[in-house]
Amino acid sequence: DAGVTQSPTHLIKTRGQQVTLRCSPKSGHDTVSWYQQALGQGPQFIFQYYEEEERQRGNFPDRFSGHQFPNYSSELNVNALLLGDSALYLCASSLGDRYPYAQYFGPGTRLTVT
Amino acid sequence: EDQVTQSPEALRLQEGESSSLNCSYTVSGLRGLFWYRQDPGKGPEFLFTLYSAGEEKEKERLKATLTKKESFLHITAPKPEDSATYLCAVQTEGTDKLIFGTGTRLQVFP
Numbered sequence: 352d353a354g355v356t357q358s359p360t361h362l363i364k365t366r367g368q369q370v371t372l373r374c375s376p377k378s379g380h381d382t383v384s385w386y387q388q389a390l391g392q393g394p395q396f397i398f399q400y401y402e403e404e405e406r407q408r409g410n411f412p413d414r415f416s417g418h419q420f421p422n423y424s425s426e427l428n429v430n431a432l433l434l435g436d437s438a439l440y441l442c443a444s445s446l447g448d449r450y451p452y453a454q455y456f457g458p459g460t461r462l463t464v465t
Numbered sequence: 466e467d468q469v470t471q472s473p474e475a476l477r478l479q480e481g482e483s484s485s486l487n488c489s490y491t492v493s494g495l496r497g498l499f500w501y502r503q504d505p506g507k508g509p510e511f512l513f514t515l516y517s518a519g520e521e522k523e524k525e526r527l528k529a530t531l532t533k534k535e536s537f538l539h540i541t542a543p544k545p546e547d548s549a550t551y552l553c554a555v556q557t558e559g560t561d562k563l564i565f566g567t568g569t570r571l572q573v574f575p
Binding site: 355357382384386391392393394395396399401406407409439441443452453454455456457458459461 | 469497499501506507508509510511514552554560561562563564565566567568
């Protein structure tokens with residue numbers, strides 16, 4: 352049973368650039384959530400996608416945007432990168448119509464902005 | 466404002482020395498409480514979901530309990546491989562997001 356996968360593993364970008372991170376959910380899951388985790392902190396919710404729509408959004412600026420594809424995979428885009436965007440970006444998948452439900456996390460993408 | 470607080474921030478145990486990690490929460494309506502284990506540089510690994518006060522779940526050396534204001538993760542006779550950061554998260558009524566605490570960093574030495 353394939354778990355949640357994310358790519359790339361690591362990424363180094365320059366301030367002002369744009370980045371796209373990718374996520375494939377666990378087999379059978381239809382909902383994808385994105386989180387940002389700074390060093391020494393718990394993950395912070397960015398947004399969630401269900402049925403190709405953004406269902407809920409956390410307190411992140413519009414520079415953070417996403418997309419979900421018909422196969423349930425998802426992308427996170429960040430524009431105009433800031434030094435403070437350096438973090439571990441986590442994707443989590445779940446079943447969108449069952450509450451409450453556990454979210455299963457991928458290995459993360461480590462983004463470094465210089 | 467919904468809030469999750471974990472204590473202690475860090476815990477050092479000798480192998481075999483049992484202990485408990487605490488997660489206290491202040492939320493408007495609890496839908497579920499979740500425990501995760503996270504190894505350095507990796508994504509959180511799901512351990513338990515607790516839905517209502519009085520509920521208990523066990524897995525190997527770990528046991529999670531839930532009251533109306535807090536949850537405990539009891540570690541019995543820990544081994545060095547149990548060393549990790551343990552994260553607690555809540556999901557509240559009317560929302561899909563998980564609200565995490567900052568975690569407890571556990572080190573178990575031989």
